[in-house]
Amino acid sequence: MANLCYWSCYSSQIPHRLYDIRDNVGYIQISTTHHTSELACDSIPYWWNTYHKVPHYGANSILL
Numbered sequence: 001m002a003n004l005c006y007w008s009c010y011s012s013q014i015p016h017r018l019y020d021i022r023d024n025v026g027y028i029q030i031s032t033t034h035h036t037s038e039l040a041c042d043s044i045p046y047w048w049n050t051y052h053k054v055p056h057y058g059a060n061s062i063l064l
Contacts, residue, residue: 016043020052027051 016039018027029043048062 014039016040018044018047023052023055025051 012032012034014031014034014036016029016031016036019025020027027047029039029046031039033039044062044064
């Protein structure tokens with residue numbers, strides 16, 4: 001029974017999705033932790049700095 005608990009606790013994937021309506025582009029970050037607010041707070045700056053900082057040059061804020 002311990003193996004069943006191990007796999008059920010650690011095998012789930014939690015998605016966090018972002019979508020840019022201007023460019024019609026989506027981004028999904030998958031995590032295995034259940035700390036979804038922490039995932040969202042880490043995911044948004046990563047997405048902005050990695051994918052959308054250059055196309056949205058000069059933007060100083062983001063609407064969520």
